[in-house]
Amino acid sequence: MDAEQLRENAHKMVDVIAEYYKNIESFPVLSQVEPGYLQKLIPDSAPVQPESLHTVLLDVETKILPGVTHWQSPNFFAYFPINGSIAGFLGEMLSAGINMMGPGGGVIQGTASEAVLVVLVAARDRILREIGKDALGKLVVYGSDQTHSCFQKACQIVGIHPQNLRLLRTENYNEYALSPESLDDAISHDIASGLIPFFLCATVGTTSSTAVDPLHALGKIIKRYRIWFHVDAAYAGSACICPEYRHHLNGIEEADSFNMNCHKWFLTNFDCSALWIKDRNTLIQSLSTNPEYLKNKASQGRTVIDYKDWEIPLGRRFRSLKLWMVLRLYGVENLQSYIRNHIKLAQQFEDLVAQDTRFEIVATRTFSLVCFRLLPPNKNEEYANKLNSDLLDAVNSSGKIFISHTVLSGNYILRFVVGAPLTEERHIVAAWKLFQEASSSLLENS
Ligand code: PLP
Numbered sequence: 001m002d003a004e005q006l007r008e009n010a011h012k013m014v015d016v017i018a019e020y021y022k023n024i025e026s027f028p029v030l031s032q033v034e035p036g037y038l039q040k041l042i043p044d045s046a047p048v049q050p051e052s053l054h055t056v057l058l059d060v061e062t063k064i065l066p067g068v069t070h071w072q073s074p075n076f077f078a079y080f081p082i083n084g085s086i087a088g089f090l091g092e093m094l095s096a097g098i099n100m101m102g103p104g105g106g107v108i109q110g111t112a113s114e115a116v117l118v119v120l121v122a123a124r125d126r127i128l129r130e131i132g133k134d135a136l137g138k139l140v141v142y143g144s145d146q147t148h149s150c151f152q153k154a155c156q157i158v159g160i161h162p163q164n165l166r167l168l169r170t171e172n173y174n175e176y177a178l179s180p181e182s183l184d185d186a187i188s189h190d191i192a193s194g195l196i197p198f199f200l201c202a203t204v205g206t207t208s209s210t211a212v213d214p215l216h217a218l219g220k221i222i223k224r225y226r227i228w229f230h231v232d233a234a235y236a237g238s239a240c241i242c243p244e245y246r247h248h249l250n251g252i253e254e255a256d257s258f259n260m261n262c263h264k265w266f267l268t269n270f271d272c273s274a275l276w277i278k279d280r281n282t283l284i285q286s287l288s289t290n291p292e293y294l295k296n297k298a299s300q301g302r303t304v305i306d307y308k309d310w311e312i313p314l315g316r317r318f319r320s321l322k323l324w325m326v327l328r329l330y331g332v333e334n335l336q337s338y339i340r341n342h343i344k345l346a347q348q349f350e351d352l353v354a355q356d357t358r359f360e361i362v363a364t365r366t367f368s369l370v371c372f373r374l375l376p377p378n379k380n381e382e383y384a385n386k387l388n389s390d391l392l393d394a395v396n397s398s399g400k401i402f403i404s405h406t407v408l409s410g411n412y413i414l415r416f417v418v419g420a421p422l423t424e425e426r427h428i429v430a431a432w433k434l435f436q437e438a439s440s441s442l443l444e445n446s
Contacts, residue, residue, distance in 0.1 A: 012053060012057070013053075013057075016057055016060075017089075021072070021422075024070060024072060024073050024422065025074065027065070027068075027070050027399075028399025029069065029070050029073045029076055029399060029400065029401055030069050030397075030399060030402040031066070031067050031068055031069045032066070032399060033066055037066075037067060038063065038064070038067055042059075042063065069402065071420070072422065073402070073420060073422070074420050074422035074424060074427045075400060075401040075423075075427055075431065076401075076402050076420045076423075077402065077403045077415075077416045077417050077418065077420075078402045078404035078415070079404050079415075079417065080207070080234075080235045080265070080369075080417055080419060081264060081265055081417060081419030081420050082264065083263060083264065083265055083266060083267045083268060083269070083419070083420075083421055084267075084270075084421065085267035085268070085269070085421060086329075087267065087322070087325045087326045087328075087329035087330060088267055088268045088322045088325070089269055089322075090322075090325055090329075091268075091269070091321045091324070091325035091326065094321055095317060095318040095319070095321045095322060098318065107274070107275045107277065107280075107283075107310045107311070108275070108319045108320055108323070109259070109273045109274075109275050109311055110271040110272075110273060110317075110319075111150075111261070111271060111273050112148070112232060112259050112261050112273050113150035113153065113154070114312060115232075115257075115259035115275040116148075116154045116201065116230065116232060116259065117150075117153075117154040117157060118275070118283060118287065118310070118311060118312065119256070119257040119259075119275070119277060119283070120155070120158050120160075120199060120230075121283075121286045122228075122257075122277070122282040122285070122286045122287075123198060123199045123228035123230075123256070123282070124136075124139065124158055124159075124160075124198070124199075124286075125282070125285060125286040126228070126282050126285075127139065127228075131196065135196060137161050137164075138164075138195050138196045139160060139161075139164060139195075139196050139199075140164040140165075140166060140190045140195045140196060140197045141155055141164065141165055141166065141197075141198065141199040141200070141201070142166045142183060142186060142187070142200045142201070143165075143166070143167050143168070143178070143200070143201040143202075143203075144167060144168050144170045144176075144177070144203070144206075144213065145167045145168065145170055146170050146176050146177075146178075146206040146207070146209070146211055147201050147203055147206070147232070148203065148206070148232060148234070151232075152165060152167075166190075168182045168183060168186055169182070170211070172362075172363075172408070172409050175209070175211050175212075175363060175364055176208065176209050176211040176363065176408065177206075177211045177212055177213050177214060178202060178213040178214070178218065180214060180217040180218055180220075180221055183200070183218060183221055184221050187221070187225055187227075197227050199227060199230065200218065200222055200227055200228070200229050201230045201232055202215060202218050202229070202231050202232070203231070203232045203233070204233035204237065204240075204248050205233055205234070205236025205239075205248075205366070205367060207235070207406075208371075208406040208407075208408060208413075208415070209362075209363040209369065209371050209408060209413075210235070210365075210366050210367050211363070212236070212366060215231060215249065215250060215252055215254070216250050216254075217251070218251070219253075219254030219255065220254075222254065223254060228256045229254055229255045230255065230256060230257045230259075231249075231258045231259075232259055233258065233259065233260045234259065234261040234264060234273070235264050235265060235367070236366075236367050237258075237259075237261070237274075238260060238261075238262070238264065238265035238266040238339060239265070239339050239343070241266075241332065241335055241336055242336045242339055242340060245339075245367070256277065256279070257275065257276060257277045257278065258276045259273055259274065259275045259276070260273070262274055262323050262326070264419070265339070265342075265368075266323075266326065266335070267326050267330060267335065267338065267421065268322055268323050268326045271317075272319045272322065284309045284310065287308075287309050287310065287311065287312075288308075289308075289309075338421075342368040342419055342423070343367060343368050345368070345418045345423060345424075345425060345428050346365060346367070346369065346370055346417075346418040347365070348428055349370050349416055349418065349428050349431070349432060350365050350370045350372075352429075352432045353370065353372045353432070358374060358375055358439060358443070359373065359374055359439075362408055362411065362413050363408060363413075368417055368418040368419055369415060369416070369417045370415075370416045370417075371406070371408065371413050371414070371416075372413070372414055373388045373411060373413050373414055374387055374388055374391050374414075374439050374442070377443060377446055384411065384412070385411065387442060388405070388412045388413070388414055389405070389412055390442055391414065391435070391438055391439060391442055392404075392405050392414060394438040394441075395434050395438050398434065398438075400430070400434055401427075401434060403416050403417075416431070
């Protein structure tokens, strides 16, 4: 690599990215193209001769960007956010620039899905070492019907029998959190049936409605049975940097493992999912290998932590660098105000919804997600789901904002999450106006 060429091209690229952020609001938030559109615009094979950066960037502007959903747009209110920041970007740049394998710094996984998978492997092997490998078919895992689907996927990979995955039913009255009584009942029932409970995945901030499972009460039950207790706080873990939200983690002391996604709501560019584990030896016992070609004095002498034994891949990106830069360039106080500001904006949106009697808030807002729906005319419940699905299509196809949906207690619900770094009060006000206009037009035509 030629250092001067790097300087010249990287400056150009930074200019392109800076312009992108400057104009981000001019793009429709949700991509407006048909799947497969790009195939018609690009050649079938790679160029034989190199092309200039200018030509490539022109294609990015005219061909790629129209097909992109702009996750960093201040009008992105769907799913959960994927944060980026100047600090995170600079960390990513430095990490790419140094382009080395990371020496670690905590157990940072790429995603929550990987975090859940590796701890499930560790827990499975821990119990099978005690009771014998033949018992795999008897192992039972627990979560709630609100647990993220990455848990089900991890179970599929790990070989848990599909019938032994207990996703316990939650109810509206306890805000879609896992009830300790139902967990206790399910465990007792499974033990009586000759099965072996061994893993609980609790959630702080569920994907559909940001429900918080009661860690303290769940932990007490788990302790009685020696079940691995994992806490998935992929989204809401970030909020716990504020003392006023910290109580959501009360009881975490009993957990065997915990993960949060710094790339969701902690200003750290994707990907960065922090995983803590109480007894690292369990993970290492499951995932370590020791091939000749990787042996060196440091690893043989156990003077270094070998993170290849904590995760699926051997090579790992230097993710800690960007998180470290976010922590240093923002400082705790700014990170706390960042979270508080989003929660305040979500509260404002919630107030606007509550003032309009045509709508209902369907779950208590705990963090920055508002779950709501448009009420059907004449309380015609059968029509409600279609009405709200049409409302979602109407606002999303406008290109002005992007939201997503879920189903709670059988009802189609709209999810409005505030979490994009550039979102300000004016975006919230404009988004609400859009909802009101689209709703009026739908109700008039219904
Ligand atoms: N857990 C929860 C609670 C989530 O909300 C999500 C994604 O939104 C995940 C896990 C999966 O995250 P990832 O994409 O990092 O695997």
